[in-house]
Amino acid sequence: MDAASSAQPAPVTPMPVVVLISGSGSNLQALIDGQARGELPIRLCAVISNRAKVRGLERARAAGISCAVLNHREFPDRDAFDQALQRLIDSFAPQLVVLAGFMRILTPALVRHYQGRLLNIHPSLLPKYPGLHTHERALAAGETEHGATVHFVTEELDGGPAILQARVPVLTGDDAETLATRVLRQEHIIYPQVVQWFASGRLRLDEHGQVRLDDQLLPEPLCLDEPAAASGSDYPL
Template identity: 55%
Template sequence: MSRKRVAVLISGRGSNMAALIEAAKSPDYPAEITGVLSNRAAAAGLDTAAANGIATASLAQSKFPSREMFEDTMTRVLESWETDYVCLAGFMRILGEDFVNRWMGRMINIHPSLLPAYKGLDTHERVLADGATEHGCSVHFVTPGLDEGPVILQARVPVLAGDTPETLSARVLVEEHRIYPDALRLLASGEVRL
Protein backbone atom coordinates (compact mmCIF):
# COMPACT_ATOMS: atom_id res chain seq x y z
CA MET A 1 0.00 0.00 0.00
CA SER A 2 1.47 3.35 -0.95
CA ARG A 3 0.62 5.83 1.76
CA LYS A 4 -0.60 9.33 0.93
CA ARG A 5 1.69 12.18 1.93
CA VAL A 6 -0.04 14.65 4.26
CA ALA A 7 1.00 18.12 5.39
CA VAL A 8 -0.61 19.69 8.46
CA LEU A 9 -1.05 23.45 8.89
CA ILE A 10 -1.08 24.69 12.50
CA SER A 11 -0.88 27.93 14.47
CA GLY A 12 -0.52 26.67 18.05
CA ARG A 13 -0.07 23.56 20.17
CA GLY A 14 -1.23 21.24 17.40
CA SER A 15 -3.21 18.75 19.48
CA ASN A 16 -5.19 17.60 16.43
CA MET A 17 -1.93 17.37 14.48
CA ALA A 18 -0.58 15.13 17.27
CA ALA A 19 -3.67 12.90 16.96
CA LEU A 20 -3.01 12.56 13.21
CA ILE A 21 0.67 11.76 13.83
CA GLU A 22 -0.31 9.05 16.33
CA ALA A 23 -2.85 7.50 13.93
CA ALA A 24 -0.26 7.49 11.12
CA LYS A 25 2.12 5.40 13.26
CA SER A 26 -0.13 2.40 12.58
CA PRO A 27 1.31 0.43 9.64
CA ASP A 28 -2.13 -0.05 8.07
CA TYR A 29 -3.01 3.67 8.16
CA PRO A 30 -3.27 4.95 4.54
CA ALA A 31 -1.48 8.27 5.18
CA GLU A 32 1.79 9.51 6.63
CA ILE A 33 2.39 12.98 8.06
CA THR A 34 5.36 14.27 6.05
CA GLY A 35 5.39 17.96 6.98
CA VAL A 36 3.98 20.49 9.43
CA LEU A 37 3.81 24.17 8.52
CA SER A 38 2.92 26.96 10.95
CA ASN A 39 2.24 30.66 10.45
CA ARG A 40 3.80 31.18 13.92
CA ALA A 41 7.44 30.28 14.59
CA ALA A 42 6.64 29.83 18.32
CA ALA A 43 3.87 27.26 17.70
CA ALA A 44 4.44 24.41 20.18
CA GLY A 45 3.21 21.92 17.59
CA LEU A 46 6.40 22.44 15.55
CA ASP A 47 8.41 20.90 18.42
CA THR A 48 6.01 17.93 18.57
CA ALA A 49 6.38 17.36 14.83
CA ALA A 50 10.18 17.64 14.92
CA ALA A 51 10.33 15.22 17.86
CA ASN A 52 8.50 12.74 15.62
CA GLY A 53 11.00 13.19 12.79
CA ILE A 54 8.61 15.21 10.63
CA ALA A 55 9.77 18.12 8.46
CA THR A 56 8.67 21.54 9.75
CA ALA A 57 8.47 25.07 8.41
CA SER A 58 7.18 28.38 9.72
CA LEU A 59 6.15 31.35 7.64
CA ALA A 60 4.93 34.63 9.14
CA GLN A 61 2.34 36.24 6.88
CA SER A 62 3.46 39.66 8.18
CA LYS A 63 6.82 39.16 6.44
CA PHE A 64 5.17 39.03 3.01
CA PRO A 65 3.91 42.06 1.04
CA SER A 66 0.62 40.27 0.22
CA ARG A 67 -1.46 37.26 1.20
CA GLU A 68 -0.95 35.92 -2.33
CA MET A 69 2.84 35.90 -1.91
CA PHE A 70 2.50 34.26 1.52
CA GLU A 71 0.23 31.55 0.12
CA ASP A 72 2.40 31.02 -2.99
CA THR A 73 5.34 30.41 -0.64
CA MET A 74 3.22 28.01 1.44
CA THR A 75 2.36 26.11 -1.75
CA ARG A 76 6.04 25.86 -2.68
CA VAL A 77 6.84 24.40 0.75
CA LEU A 78 3.94 21.92 0.49
CA GLU A 79 5.02 20.91 -3.01
CA SER A 80 8.63 20.44 -1.83
CA TRP A 81 7.21 17.84 0.61
CA GLU A 82 5.35 16.17 -2.32
CA THR A 83 2.09 16.70 -0.44
CA ASP A 84 -1.00 14.75 -1.54
CA TYR A 85 -3.37 16.13 1.11
CA VAL A 86 -3.45 19.12 3.46
CA CYS A 87 -5.03 19.00 6.93
CA LEU A 88 -5.81 22.25 8.72
CA ALA A 89 -5.44 21.77 12.47
CA GLY A 90 -6.03 25.06 14.24
CA PHE A 91 -4.50 27.11 11.41
CA MET A 92 -5.77 30.58 12.36
CA ARG A 93 -5.68 32.20 8.93
CA ILE A 94 -8.43 32.63 6.37
CA LEU A 95 -7.05 31.12 3.17
CA GLY A 96 -7.40 32.88 -0.18
CA GLU A 97 -9.45 31.50 -3.04
CA ASP A 98 -6.42 30.68 -5.23
CA PHE A 99 -4.81 28.61 -2.47
CA VAL A 100 -8.08 26.85 -1.65
CA ASN A 101 -8.74 26.08 -5.32
CA ARG A 102 -5.18 24.76 -5.74
CA TRP A 103 -5.87 22.14 -3.04
CA MET A 104 -9.62 21.68 -3.69
CA GLY A 105 -10.74 18.18 -2.78
CA ARG A 106 -7.36 17.53 -1.11
CA MET A 107 -7.66 19.88 1.90
CA ILE A 108 -9.74 19.23 5.01
CA ASN A 109 -10.34 21.07 8.27
CA ILE A 110 -11.54 20.23 11.78
CA HIS A 111 -14.07 22.74 13.14
CA PRO A 112 -15.46 22.85 16.71
CA SER A 113 -19.18 22.88 15.92
CA LEU A 114 -21.85 20.82 14.20
CA LEU A 115 -21.64 22.56 10.84
CA PRO A 116 -23.44 24.32 9.25
CA ALA A 117 -24.22 25.74 12.72
CA TYR A 118 -21.67 28.07 14.34
CA LYS A 119 -19.21 28.79 11.56
CA GLY A 120 -16.21 30.93 12.47
CA LEU A 121 -14.77 31.65 15.90
CA ASP A 122 -15.92 31.41 19.54
CA THR A 123 -18.18 28.44 18.88
CA HIS A 124 -18.32 27.20 22.49
CA GLU A 125 -19.30 30.63 23.85
CA ARG A 126 -21.96 31.03 21.17
CA VAL A 127 -23.45 27.57 21.80
CA LEU A 128 -23.74 28.34 25.53
CA ALA A 129 -25.17 31.80 24.90
CA ASP A 130 -27.86 30.26 22.69
CA GLY A 131 -28.81 27.66 25.32
CA ALA A 132 -28.18 24.81 22.86
CA THR A 133 -28.42 21.29 24.29
CA GLU A 134 -25.97 19.73 21.84
CA HIS A 135 -22.56 20.68 20.46
CA GLY A 136 -19.76 18.89 18.69
CA CYS A 137 -17.24 19.01 15.88
CA SER A 138 -17.05 18.49 12.13
CA VAL A 139 -14.36 17.49 9.66
CA HIS A 140 -15.11 19.07 6.31
CA PHE A 141 -13.59 19.72 2.90
CA VAL A 142 -12.17 23.23 2.61
CA THR A 143 -13.89 25.40 -0.01
CA PRO A 144 -13.59 29.17 -0.59
CA GLY A 145 -16.53 29.96 1.77
CA LEU A 146 -15.62 29.95 5.49
CA ASP A 147 -16.51 26.57 7.05
CA GLU A 148 -18.90 25.87 4.15
CA GLY A 149 -17.37 22.75 2.57
CA PRO A 150 -19.11 19.37 2.58
CA VAL A 151 -18.90 17.56 5.93
CA ILE A 152 -17.04 14.23 6.05
CA LEU A 153 -17.61 13.27 9.70
CA GLN A 154 -19.23 14.77 12.80
CA ALA A 155 -19.31 13.91 16.48
CA ARG A 156 -21.86 15.17 19.00
CA VAL A 157 -21.51 15.97 22.69
CA PRO A 158 -24.26 17.04 25.11
CA VAL A 159 -24.15 20.50 26.62
CA LEU A 160 -24.29 19.94 30.38
CA ALA A 161 -25.73 22.15 33.10
CA GLY A 162 -22.96 24.34 34.46
CA ASP A 163 -20.80 24.01 31.34
CA THR A 164 -18.30 26.79 30.66
CA PRO A 165 -16.63 27.41 27.31
CA GLU A 166 -13.58 25.61 28.76
CA THR A 167 -15.38 22.47 29.96
CA LEU A 168 -17.38 22.25 26.74
CA SER A 169 -14.26 22.81 24.63
CA ALA A 170 -12.43 20.01 26.48
CA ARG A 171 -15.22 17.49 25.76
CA VAL A 172 -15.41 18.54 22.10
CA LEU A 173 -11.61 18.26 21.76
CA VAL A 174 -11.72 14.58 22.79
CA GLU A 175 -14.09 13.97 19.87
CA GLU A 176 -11.96 16.06 17.49
CA HIS A 177 -8.97 13.85 18.25
CA ARG A 178 -11.13 10.78 17.49
CA ILE A 179 -12.81 11.82 14.24
CA TYR A 180 -10.00 13.75 12.51
CA PRO A 181 -7.81 10.65 12.04
CA ASP A 182 -10.91 8.71 10.90
CA ALA A 183 -11.77 11.37 8.31
CA LEU A 184 -8.20 11.47 6.98
CA ARG A 185 -8.28 7.66 6.73
CA LEU A 186 -11.44 7.87 4.61
CA LEU A 187 -9.90 10.53 2.37
CA ALA A 188 -6.48 8.91 1.93
CA SER A 189 -7.99 5.49 1.21
CA GLY A 190 -10.30 6.96 -1.46
CA GLU A 191 -13.48 6.06 0.45
CA VAL A 192 -14.59 9.69 0.42
CA ARG A 193 -13.98 12.41 -2.14
CA LEU A 194 -15.24 15.87 -2.97
Template identity: 55%
Template sequence: MTRKRVAILISGRGSNMAALIEAARAPDYPAEIVGVLSNRAAAPGLQTAAANGIATASLAQSKFPSRDMFEDTMTQVLESWGADYVCLAGFMRILGEDFVNRWQGRMINIHPSLLPAYKGLNTHERALADGATEHGCTVHFVTPGLDEGPAILQARVPVLPGDTPDTLSARILVEEHRIYPEALRMLASGEAALA
Protein backbone atom coordinates in the same frame (compact mmCIF):
# COMPACT_ATOMS: atom_id res chain seq x y z
CA MET B 1 -0.12 -0.02 -0.12
CA THR B 2 1.22 3.36 -1.15
CA ARG B 3 0.56 5.77 1.66
CA LYS B 4 -0.68 9.26 0.81
CA ARG B 5 1.60 12.10 1.80
CA VAL B 6 -0.01 14.61 4.15
CA ALA B 7 1.08 18.07 5.27
CA ILE B 8 -0.51 19.74 8.30
CA LEU B 9 -0.97 23.49 8.80
CA ILE B 10 -0.99 24.72 12.41
CA SER B 11 -0.82 27.97 14.38
CA GLY B 12 -0.49 26.72 17.96
CA ARG B 13 0.05 23.62 20.08
CA GLY B 14 -1.27 21.28 17.40
CA SER B 15 -3.22 18.77 19.49
CA ASN B 16 -5.15 17.60 16.42
CA MET B 17 -1.84 17.42 14.54
CA ALA B 18 -0.53 15.14 17.31
CA ALA B 19 -3.61 12.91 16.95
CA LEU B 20 -2.97 12.61 13.20
CA ILE B 21 0.73 11.83 13.77
CA GLU B 22 -0.25 9.14 16.27
CA ALA B 23 -2.79 7.57 13.90
CA ALA B 24 -0.25 7.53 11.06
CA ARG B 25 2.08 5.34 13.17
CA ALA B 26 -0.15 2.35 12.47
CA PRO B 27 1.35 0.33 9.60
CA ASP B 28 -2.06 -0.09 7.94
CA TYR B 29 -2.95 3.63 8.06
CA PRO B 30 -3.23 4.93 4.47
CA ALA B 31 -1.47 8.24 5.09
CA GLU B 32 1.87 9.45 6.41
CA ILE B 33 2.57 12.90 7.84
CA VAL B 34 5.46 14.37 5.83
CA GLY B 35 5.52 17.97 7.02
CA VAL B 36 4.05 20.53 9.41
CA LEU B 37 3.89 24.21 8.49
CA SER B 38 2.98 27.01 10.90
CA ASN B 39 2.30 30.70 10.35
CA ARG B 40 3.83 31.25 13.82
CA ALA B 41 7.48 30.36 14.44
CA ALA B 42 6.74 29.95 18.17
CA ALA B 43 3.94 27.41 17.66
CA PRO B 44 4.60 24.58 20.16
CA GLY B 45 3.31 22.06 17.61
CA LEU B 46 6.45 22.56 15.51
CA GLN B 47 8.55 21.08 18.32
CA THR B 48 6.15 18.13 18.61
CA ALA B 49 6.44 17.46 14.87
CA ALA B 50 10.24 17.78 14.89
CA ALA B 51 10.45 15.40 17.87
CA ASN B 52 8.57 12.88 15.72
CA GLY B 53 11.06 13.24 12.87
CA ILE B 54 8.67 15.24 10.68
CA ALA B 55 9.84 18.14 8.51
CA THR B 56 8.74 21.56 9.74
CA ALA B 57 8.55 25.08 8.36
CA SER B 58 7.26 28.41 9.59
CA LEU B 59 6.20 31.36 7.49
CA ALA B 60 4.94 34.65 8.93
CA GLN B 61 2.39 36.28 6.63
CA SER B 62 3.55 39.70 7.90
CA LYS B 63 6.91 39.14 6.18
CA PHE B 64 5.25 38.97 2.75
CA PRO B 65 4.00 41.95 0.71
CA SER B 66 0.69 40.19 -0.04
CA ARG B 67 -1.39 37.20 0.98
CA ASP B 68 -0.93 35.76 -2.51
CA MET B 69 2.86 35.77 -2.14
CA PHE B 70 2.56 34.19 1.32
CA GLU B 71 0.28 31.46 0.00
CA ASP B 72 2.42 30.87 -3.10
CA THR B 73 5.39 30.30 -0.77
CA MET B 74 3.27 27.95 1.38
CA THR B 75 2.40 25.98 -1.75
CA GLN B 76 6.09 25.74 -2.69
CA VAL B 77 6.86 24.28 0.77
CA LEU B 78 3.93 21.84 0.60
CA GLU B 79 4.94 20.74 -2.91
CA SER B 80 8.58 20.33 -1.82
CA TRP B 81 7.29 17.77 0.69
CA GLY B 82 5.34 16.03 -2.08
CA ALA B 83 2.07 16.54 -0.20
CA ASP B 84 -0.98 14.80 -1.65
CA TYR B 85 -3.29 16.23 1.01
CA VAL B 86 -3.35 19.15 3.43
CA CYS B 87 -4.95 19.04 6.89
CA LEU B 88 -5.72 22.28 8.71
CA ALA B 89 -5.31 21.77 12.45
CA GLY B 90 -5.91 25.07 14.21
CA PHE B 91 -4.43 27.13 11.36
CA MET B 92 -5.69 30.60 12.27
CA ARG B 93 -5.62 32.27 8.87
CA ILE B 94 -8.36 32.53 6.30
CA LEU B 95 -6.97 31.09 3.09
CA GLY B 96 -7.37 32.80 -0.27
CA GLU B 97 -9.48 31.40 -3.08
CA ASP B 98 -6.51 30.58 -5.33
CA PHE B 99 -4.81 28.53 -2.60
CA VAL B 100 -8.05 26.75 -1.70
CA ASN B 101 -8.82 25.96 -5.34
CA ARG B 102 -5.29 24.63 -5.90
CA TRP B 103 -5.90 22.05 -3.15
CA GLN B 104 -9.60 21.50 -3.88
CA GLY B 105 -10.75 18.07 -2.74
CA ARG B 106 -7.36 17.51 -1.10
CA MET B 107 -7.61 19.89 1.88
CA ILE B 108 -9.66 19.24 5.01
CA ASN B 109 -10.27 21.08 8.27
CA ILE B 110 -11.57 20.29 11.74
CA HIS B 111 -14.07 22.81 13.11
CA PRO B 112 -15.41 22.90 16.69
CA SER B 113 -19.12 22.94 15.91
CA LEU B 114 -21.77 20.91 14.12
CA LEU B 115 -21.56 22.75 10.83
CA PRO B 116 -23.38 24.55 9.33
CA ALA B 117 -24.07 25.88 12.85
CA TYR B 118 -21.51 28.28 14.34
CA LYS B 119 -19.10 28.97 11.51
CA GLY B 120 -16.05 31.03 12.44
CA LEU B 121 -14.72 31.69 15.94
CA ASN B 122 -15.97 31.40 19.54
CA THR B 123 -18.21 28.46 18.73
CA HIS B 124 -18.51 27.18 22.31
CA GLU B 125 -19.46 30.60 23.72
CA ARG B 126 -22.05 31.06 20.99
CA ALA B 127 -23.58 27.60 21.47
CA LEU B 128 -23.91 28.20 25.23
CA ALA B 129 -25.36 31.69 24.70
CA ASP B 130 -27.98 30.18 22.38
CA GLY B 131 -28.95 27.54 24.94
CA ALA B 132 -27.96 24.73 22.54
CA THR B 133 -28.57 21.24 23.94
CA GLU B 134 -25.88 19.66 21.79
CA HIS B 135 -22.66 20.82 20.20
CA GLY B 136 -19.77 19.01 18.59
CA CYS B 137 -17.20 19.06 15.83
CA THR B 138 -17.01 18.58 12.07
CA VAL B 139 -14.27 17.47 9.69
CA HIS B 140 -15.03 19.05 6.32
CA PHE B 141 -13.54 19.73 2.92
CA VAL B 142 -12.11 23.23 2.62
CA THR B 143 -13.83 25.38 0.01
CA PRO B 144 -13.50 29.13 -0.64
CA GLY B 145 -16.41 29.98 1.70
CA LEU B 146 -15.44 29.97 5.41
CA ASP B 147 -16.44 26.66 7.03
CA GLU B 148 -18.80 25.92 4.13
CA GLY B 149 -17.29 22.77 2.60
CA PRO B 150 -19.11 19.43 2.71
CA ALA B 151 -18.77 17.48 5.95
CA ILE B 152 -16.89 14.17 6.03
CA LEU B 153 -17.56 13.27 9.68
CA GLN B 154 -19.26 14.86 12.68
CA ALA B 155 -19.33 14.01 16.38
CA ARG B 156 -22.08 15.19 18.72
CA VAL B 157 -21.55 16.12 22.35
CA PRO B 158 -24.39 16.95 24.77
CA VAL B 159 -24.28 20.37 26.43
CA LEU B 160 -24.45 19.71 30.17
CA PRO B 161 -25.94 21.95 32.87
CA GLY B 162 -23.20 24.23 34.20
CA ASP B 163 -21.01 23.84 31.11
CA THR B 164 -18.56 26.64 30.43
CA PRO B 165 -16.78 27.26 27.13
CA ASP B 166 -13.74 25.50 28.63
CA THR B 167 -15.55 22.36 29.85
CA LEU B 168 -17.45 22.06 26.58
CA SER B 169 -14.28 22.61 24.56
CA ALA B 170 -12.43 19.90 26.52
CA ARG B 171 -15.13 17.29 25.81
CA ILE B 172 -15.31 18.25 22.15
CA LEU B 173 -11.52 18.09 21.78
CA VAL B 174 -11.65 14.39 22.74
CA GLU B 175 -14.05 13.86 19.84
CA GLU B 176 -11.92 15.96 17.47
CA HIS B 177 -8.94 13.72 18.21
CA ARG B 178 -11.11 10.69 17.40
CA ILE B 179 -12.80 11.80 14.18
CA TYR B 180 -9.98 13.74 12.48
CA PRO B 181 -7.72 10.68 12.03
CA GLU B 182 -10.75 8.68 10.86
CA ALA B 183 -11.72 11.36 8.31
CA LEU B 184 -8.15 11.51 6.97
CA ARG B 185 -8.16 7.71 6.71
CA MET B 186 -11.38 7.91 4.69
CA LEU B 187 -9.93 10.58 2.40
CA ALA B 188 -6.57 8.86 1.87
CA SER B 189 -8.21 5.50 1.17
CA GLY B 190 -10.70 6.95 -1.30
CA GLU B 191 -13.79 6.37 0.89
CA ALA B 192 -14.43 10.12 1.08
CA ALA B 193 -14.16 12.49 -1.87
CA LEU B 194 -15.38 15.97 -2.74
CA ALA B 195 -18.32 15.51 -5.09
Protein backbone atom coordinates in the same frame (compact mmCIF):
# COMPACT_ATOMS: atom_id res chain seq x y z
CA MET C 1 0.65 -24.35 -3.92
CA ASP C 2 1.09 -22.29 -7.08
CA ALA C 3 2.62 -18.85 -7.32
CA ALA C 4 -0.74 -17.12 -7.65
CA SER C 5 -2.18 -18.62 -4.48
CA SER C 6 0.93 -17.88 -2.45
CA ALA C 7 1.28 -14.27 -3.60
CA GLN C 8 1.09 -11.68 -0.86
CA PRO C 9 -1.14 -8.58 -1.19
CA ALA C 10 0.70 -5.62 -2.62
CA PRO C 11 1.75 -3.22 0.13
CA VAL C 12 -0.21 0.01 0.32
CA THR C 13 1.92 3.06 -0.44
CA PRO C 14 1.38 5.59 2.35
CA MET C 15 -0.20 8.81 1.14
CA PRO C 16 2.03 11.89 1.61
CA VAL C 17 0.30 14.45 3.82
CA VAL C 18 1.19 18.00 4.81
CA VAL C 19 -0.36 19.44 7.97
CA LEU C 20 -0.80 23.18 8.58
CA ILE C 21 -0.93 24.43 12.17
CA SER C 22 -0.81 27.62 14.18
CA GLY C 23 -0.72 26.37 17.75
CA SER C 24 -0.63 23.38 20.06
CA GLY C 25 -1.18 20.70 17.43
CA SER C 26 -3.28 18.27 19.44
CA ASN C 27 -5.10 17.12 16.30
CA LEU C 28 -1.70 16.78 14.66
CA GLN C 29 -0.68 14.51 17.53
CA ALA C 30 -3.73 12.33 16.91
CA LEU C 31 -2.56 11.90 13.31
CA ILE C 32 1.03 11.23 14.39
CA ASP C 33 -0.13 8.52 16.77
CA GLY C 34 -2.49 7.00 14.20
CA GLN C 35 0.35 6.80 11.72
CA ALA C 36 2.68 5.28 14.33
CA ARG C 37 0.11 2.60 15.21
CA GLY C 38 -0.30 1.69 11.56
CA GLU C 39 -3.94 2.75 11.57
CA LEU C 40 -3.49 5.51 8.98
CA PRO C 41 -2.01 4.72 5.56
CA ILE C 42 -0.25 8.08 5.45
CA ARG C 43 3.21 9.57 5.59
CA LEU C 44 3.30 12.88 7.42
CA CYS C 45 5.93 14.49 5.26
CA ALA C 46 5.82 18.03 6.66
CA VAL C 47 4.24 20.28 9.25
CA ILE C 48 4.02 23.97 8.38
CA SER C 49 3.19 26.70 10.89
CA ASN C 50 2.65 30.41 10.44
CA ARG C 51 3.88 30.88 14.00
CA ALA C 52 7.25 29.91 15.43
CA LYS C 53 7.76 28.33 18.85
CA VAL C 54 4.38 26.61 19.06
CA ARG C 55 3.91 23.24 20.65
CA GLY C 56 2.72 21.67 17.43
CA LEU C 57 6.19 22.10 15.96
CA GLU C 58 7.68 20.38 19.00
CA ARG C 59 5.31 17.46 18.49
CA ALA C 60 6.31 17.19 14.84
CA ARG C 61 10.04 17.34 15.55
CA ALA C 62 9.68 14.69 18.26
CA ALA C 63 8.10 12.43 15.64
CA GLY C 64 10.87 13.10 13.12
CA ILE C 65 8.65 15.08 10.76
CA SER C 66 10.07 17.93 8.67
CA CYS C 67 8.99 21.34 9.96
CA ALA C 68 8.79 24.76 8.37
CA VAL C 69 7.70 28.17 9.62
CA LEU C 70 6.23 30.73 7.25
CA ASN C 71 5.41 33.90 9.17
CA HIS C 72 2.44 35.66 7.61
CA ARG C 73 3.58 38.96 9.13
CA GLU C 74 6.57 38.98 6.80
CA PHE C 75 4.37 39.33 3.72
CA PRO C 76 2.66 42.49 2.43
CA ASP C 77 -0.75 40.88 2.01
CA ARG C 78 -2.72 37.66 2.13
CA ASP C 79 -2.18 36.88 -1.56
CA ALA C 80 1.59 37.09 -1.24
CA PHE C 81 1.59 34.87 1.84
CA ASP C 82 -0.64 32.24 0.24
CA GLN C 83 1.46 32.17 -2.92
CA ALA C 84 4.54 31.46 -0.81
CA LEU C 85 2.60 28.93 1.24
CA GLN C 86 1.48 27.10 -1.89
CA ARG C 87 5.05 26.88 -3.17
CA LEU C 88 6.19 25.54 0.19
CA ILE C 89 3.41 22.95 0.41
CA ASP C 90 3.99 21.81 -3.16
CA SER C 91 7.70 21.31 -2.49
CA PHE C 92 6.66 18.27 -0.39
CA ALA C 93 4.34 16.92 -3.14
CA PRO C 94 1.45 15.98 -0.84
CA GLN C 95 -1.68 14.20 -2.00
CA LEU C 96 -3.60 15.60 0.98
CA VAL C 97 -3.33 18.85 2.93
CA VAL C 98 -4.78 18.89 6.45
CA LEU C 99 -5.63 22.08 8.33
CA ALA C 100 -5.25 21.39 12.04
CA GLY C 101 -5.82 24.63 13.89
CA PHE C 102 -4.37 26.78 11.09
CA MET C 103 -5.64 30.24 12.01
CA ARG C 104 -5.52 31.83 8.58
CA ILE C 105 -8.29 32.41 6.05
CA LEU C 106 -7.07 30.94 2.78
CA THR C 107 -7.38 32.82 -0.50
CA PRO C 108 -9.68 31.39 -3.20
CA ALA C 109 -6.70 30.70 -5.46
CA LEU C 110 -5.04 28.51 -2.83
CA VAL C 111 -8.26 26.66 -2.07
CA ARG C 112 -8.87 25.96 -5.76
CA HIS C 113 -5.31 24.67 -6.16
CA TYR C 114 -5.98 21.95 -3.56
CA GLN C 115 -9.63 21.35 -4.37
CA GLY C 116 -10.75 17.92 -3.25
CA ARG C 117 -7.59 17.27 -1.24
CA LEU C 118 -7.85 19.94 1.47
CA LEU C 119 -9.50 19.07 4.80
CA ASN C 120 -10.37 21.14 7.85
CA ILE C 121 -11.90 20.52 11.26
CA HIS C 122 -14.14 23.11 12.85
CA PRO C 123 -15.34 23.15 16.49
CA SER C 124 -19.08 23.34 15.87
CA LEU C 125 -21.86 21.38 14.22
CA LEU C 126 -21.67 23.20 10.91
CA PRO C 127 -23.49 25.01 9.41
CA LYS C 128 -23.99 26.38 12.91
CA TYR C 129 -21.36 28.79 14.20
CA PRO C 130 -18.78 29.22 11.46
CA GLY C 131 -15.83 31.39 12.39
CA LEU C 132 -14.43 31.99 15.86
CA HIS C 133 -15.64 31.67 19.48
CA THR C 134 -17.92 28.75 18.68
CA HIS C 135 -18.21 27.41 22.23
CA GLU C 136 -19.16 30.78 23.70
CA ARG C 137 -21.72 31.32 20.95
CA ALA C 138 -23.27 27.88 21.44
CA LEU C 139 -23.61 28.47 25.17
CA ALA C 140 -25.05 31.96 24.69
CA ALA C 141 -27.65 30.54 22.31
CA GLY C 142 -28.73 27.91 24.85
CA GLU C 143 -27.79 24.96 22.68
CA THR C 144 -28.34 21.51 24.15
CA GLU C 145 -25.70 19.92 21.94
CA HIS C 146 -22.48 21.10 20.33
CA GLY C 147 -19.61 19.37 18.57
CA ALA C 148 -17.12 19.37 15.72
CA THR C 149 -17.20 18.90 11.95
CA VAL C 150 -14.62 17.61 9.47
CA HIS C 151 -15.21 19.05 6.01
CA PHE C 152 -13.64 19.61 2.64
CA VAL C 153 -12.40 23.18 2.28
CA THR C 154 -14.03 25.45 -0.29
CA GLU C 155 -13.87 29.18 -0.90
CA GLU C 156 -16.70 29.75 1.58
CA LEU C 157 -15.36 30.10 5.13
CA ASP C 158 -16.20 26.91 7.07
CA GLY C 159 -18.77 26.22 4.35
CA GLY C 160 -17.30 23.26 2.50
CA PRO C 161 -19.14 19.93 2.29
CA ALA C 162 -19.25 18.25 5.69
CA ILE C 163 -18.07 14.65 6.02
CA LEU C 164 -18.20 13.57 9.66
CA GLN C 165 -19.42 15.24 12.85
CA ALA C 166 -19.18 14.45 16.55
CA ARG C 167 -22.03 15.56 18.80
CA VAL C 168 -21.37 16.50 22.40
CA PRO C 169 -24.18 17.29 24.87
CA VAL C 170 -24.04 20.66 26.60
CA LEU C 171 -24.10 19.91 30.31
CA THR C 172 -25.51 21.96 33.13
CA GLY C 173 -22.71 24.15 34.44
CA ASP C 174 -20.66 23.99 31.25
CA ASP C 175 -18.52 26.98 30.42
CA ALA C 176 -16.58 27.57 27.24
CA GLU C 177 -13.50 25.81 28.60
CA THR C 178 -15.21 22.62 29.78
CA LEU C 179 -17.25 22.38 26.60
CA ALA C 180 -14.18 22.99 24.42
CA THR C 181 -12.27 20.24 26.22
CA ARG C 182 -14.94 17.64 25.52
CA VAL C 183 -15.34 18.75 21.91
CA LEU C 184 -11.59 18.59 21.36
CA ARG C 185 -11.50 15.01 22.63
CA GLN C 186 -13.95 14.05 19.89
CA GLU C 187 -11.96 15.94 17.27
CA HIS C 188 -9.09 13.56 17.97
CA ILE C 189 -11.37 10.69 16.94
CA ILE C 190 -13.17 12.01 13.89
CA TYR C 191 -10.24 13.73 12.17
CA PRO C 192 -8.04 10.61 11.94
CA GLN C 193 -11.10 8.66 10.80
CA VAL C 194 -11.71 11.01 7.87
CA VAL C 195 -8.02 11.05 6.96
CA GLN C 196 -8.05 7.24 6.99
CA TRP C 197 -11.03 7.18 4.64
CA PHE C 198 -9.36 9.61 2.24
CA ALA C 199 -5.93 7.98 2.29
CA SER C 200 -7.42 4.52 1.67
CA GLY C 201 -9.33 5.77 -1.38
CA ARG C 202 -12.77 5.48 0.20
CA LEU C 203 -13.53 9.21 0.41
CA ARG C 204 -13.58 11.81 -2.33
CA LEU C 205 -15.14 15.07 -3.44
CA ASP C 206 -16.84 14.42 -6.77
CA GLU C 207 -17.01 16.61 -9.86
CA HIS C 208 -20.22 18.20 -8.55
CA GLY C 209 -18.61 19.19 -5.25
CA GLN C 210 -20.43 16.48 -3.31
CA VAL C 211 -18.98 14.07 -0.77
CA ARG C 212 -18.80 10.39 -1.67
CA LEU C 213 -17.81 7.61 0.74
CA ASP C 214 -17.34 4.16 -0.78
CA ASP C 215 -18.75 5.82 -3.91
CA GLN C 216 -22.04 6.49 -2.14
CA LEU C 217 -23.30 10.07 -2.00
CA LEU C 218 -23.41 11.57 1.50
CA PRO C 219 -26.32 14.03 1.36
CA GLU C 220 -25.52 14.98 4.95
CA PRO C 221 -22.54 14.31 7.21
CA LEU C 222 -22.20 11.13 9.17
CA CYS C 223 -22.43 11.72 12.89
CA LEU C 224 -20.80 10.23 15.97
CA ASP C 225 -22.33 10.76 19.41
CA GLU C 226 -20.06 11.35 22.38
CA PRO C 227 -20.94 8.13 24.29
CA ALA C 228 -19.90 6.01 21.28
CA ALA C 229 -16.60 7.86 21.18
CA ALA C 230 -15.86 7.86 24.89
CA SER C 231 -12.85 5.59 24.53
CA GLY C 232 -10.96 8.12 22.43
CA SER C 233 -7.49 9.34 23.33
CA ASP C 234 -6.97 12.71 24.97
CA TYR C 235 -4.25 15.01 23.67
CA PRO C 236 -3.84 17.90 26.14
CA LEU C 237 -3.47 21.44 24.94
